[in-house]
Amino acid sequence: MSEQHDHHSAPRNPYLEKRRTGEETIKLEQRAAAIEELLISKGLVTQEALDRLVEIYEHDLGPMNGAKAVARAWVDEDYKRRLLDNATDAMRELGFGGMQGEHMVAVENTPNVHNVVVCTLCSCYPWPVLGLPPGWYKDPPYRSRIVIEPRSVLREFGLDLDEHVEIRVWDSSAEMRYVVLPERPAGTETFHEAELAALVSRDAMIGVTHVTV
Amino acid sequence: MNGIHDLGGLTCFGPVEREVDEPKFHEEWERRVFALTLASLGGGLGPVDAFRHAVERMDPVQYLKTSYYEHWLEALETRVADRDLVAAAVGDEPLTPDVVNAVIAQGVDPIRDTESFAPRFAVGDAVRAKNRNPSGHTRLPRYARGRRGKIAMIHGNHVYPDTYAHDQGENAQPLYSVKFSARELWGEEAPGHDHLFIDLWESYLEPVTT
Numbered sequence: 068m069s070e071q072h073d074h075h076s077a078p079r080n081p082y083l084e085k086r087r088t089g090e091e092t093i094k095l096e097q098r099a100a101a102i103e104e105l106l107i108s109k110g111l112v113t114q115e116a117l118d119r120l121v122e123i124y125e126h127d128l129g130p131m132n133g134a135k136a137v138a139r140a141w142v143d144e145d146y147k148r149r150l151l152d153n154a155t156d157a158m159r160e161l162g163f164g165g166m167q168g169e170h171m172v173a174v175e176n177t178p179n180v181h182n183v184v185v186c187t188l189c190s191c192y193p194w195p196v197l198g199l200p201p202g203w204y205k206d207p208p209y210r211s212r213i214v215i216e217p218r219s220v221l222r223e224f225g226l227d228l229d230e231h232v233e234i235r236v237w238d239s240s241a242e243m244r245y246v247v248l249p250e251r252p253a254g255t256e257t258f259h260e261a262e263l264a265a266l267v268s269r270d271a272m273i274g275v276t277h278v279t280v
Numbered sequence: 281m282n283g284i285h286d287l288g289g290l291t292c293f294g295p296v297e298r299e300v301d302e303p304k305f306h307e308e309w310e311r312r313v314f315a316l317t318l319a320s321l322g323g324g325l326g327p328v329d330a331f332r333h334a335v336e337r338m339d340p341v342q343y344l345k346t347s348y349y350e351h352w353l354e355a356l357e358t359r360v361a362d363r364d365l366v367a368a369a370v371g372d373e374p375l376t377p378d379v380v381n382a383v384i385a386q387g388v389d390p391i392r393d394t395e396s397f398a399p400r401f402a403v404g405d406a407v408r409a410k411n412r413n414p415s416g417h418t419r420l421p422r423y424a425r426g427r428r429g430k431i432a433m434i435h436g437n438h439v440y441p442d443t444y445a446h447d448q449g450e451n452a453q454p455l456y457s458v459k460f461s462a463r464e465l466w467g468e469e470a471p472g473h474d475h476l477f478i479d480l481w482e483s484y485l486e487p488v489t490t
Binding site: 092095096098099100102103105106107108109110111112113115116117118119120121123124125164165166167168169170172185187188189190198199201202203205206207208209210211212214215216217218220223224230231233234235236237238239240241242243 | 285286287288289290291292293294295296297298299302304305307308309311312313314315316318319320323324332335344348350353356357360365366368370371372373374375376377379380381383384385386387388389390391419420421423433435436438439441455457462465466470471473474475476477478479480481
């Protein structure tokens with residue numbers, strides 16, 4: 068178990084300080100076990116179904132899905148048009164959809180427009196194409212600040228946008244899920260679709276970075 | 281409910297901190313809480329709106345002091361109490377591994393198609409987010425209340441969280457993407473060409489007549 072606590076050793080913003088004693092962790096384990104026992108005993112779920120759910124979200128779903136759609140859009144103008152017209156259907160063409168991505172919208176970055184996605188009220192995120200969100204997406208600094216001072220937040224991610232660029236922040240306050248179609252980087256003219264997909268990061272599809280070679 | 285969860289526009293939390301090589305889950309109990317939440321939202325402790333409201337009902341100090349999956353754990357406990365699950369009868373159709381893939385692939389569709397779907401607003405219409413402060417669940421962020429924007433997209437007829445979270449019916453109604461200028465929301469010092477898009481239900485909006 069010890070390696071699972073290693074992340075606590077990094078210096079943390081005091082508002083993100085989630086250091087726990089071993090005793091507190093044991094209490095959380097007990098509380099989770101109590102819910103698990105109750106739900107199983109009430110015939111709502113089986114142990115094996117819980118294991119399967121974890122397996123899928125820990126290993127099967129992730130940003131490699133969204134990256135495939137982005138790369139396809141970069142090499143196929145018709146697909147790009149379909150993606151921007153109806154991302155739900157276009158993602159479904161590639162086999163991606165369902166839970167927390169029942170309805171998706173793709174927003175396109177251009178030299179003059181930069182899109183970035185947030186959920187200020189909780190942590191809404193397009194699971195089928197990006198997997199589960201990173202911690203920073205769910206924590207207060209990003210959720211609170213990206214709507215009011217996007218330029219300084221993006222600089223913290225190393226993205227210094229020119230003043231002329233229009234920033235569009237998408238607050239996922241309903242059940243629509245947003246994904247950013249980043250700009251294809253220069254110097255990739257000879258890249259194949261799979262090589263392009265390998266360049267596309269999770270953060271670029273949230274809109275906090277550009278795709279770079 | 282005007283709660284601590286409604287974070288948009290606060291600037292007091294310091295820099296965004298990213299964990300290098302962050303795992304999906306840090307501890308085993310987080311895996312369990314994640315799976316239990318997914319399983320139970322379709323099986324008696326839902327809908328998701330009620331689960332979100334259970335997180336919103338947390339003590340605000342605890343909300344800030346505890347980790348993400350602790351929020352979910354407490355919300356699960358709250359929903360167990362809400363539904364009096366301990367006293368409930370045992371069901372005979374548990375979620376089993378053979379159907380998990382299909383359940384995830386299907387998701388939970390929030391859209392209700394009705395023949396009478398007739399959005400009050402059209403793309404381009406000027407609207408104002410109402411200044412409303414309900415005591416229960418809402419998805420109208422405080423930072424948008426009273427602010428003027430324009431309809432950017434019409435997303436269809438969506439289940440209304442303000443009632444659905446409280447067992448008061450789906451009351452599906454048009455959902456819009458509303459485009460606000462950064463200046464309208466944050467004042468004159470905001471860059472004039474930046475915008476925010478917020479998904480808002482028709483009940484949150486009123487027409488702007490000038």
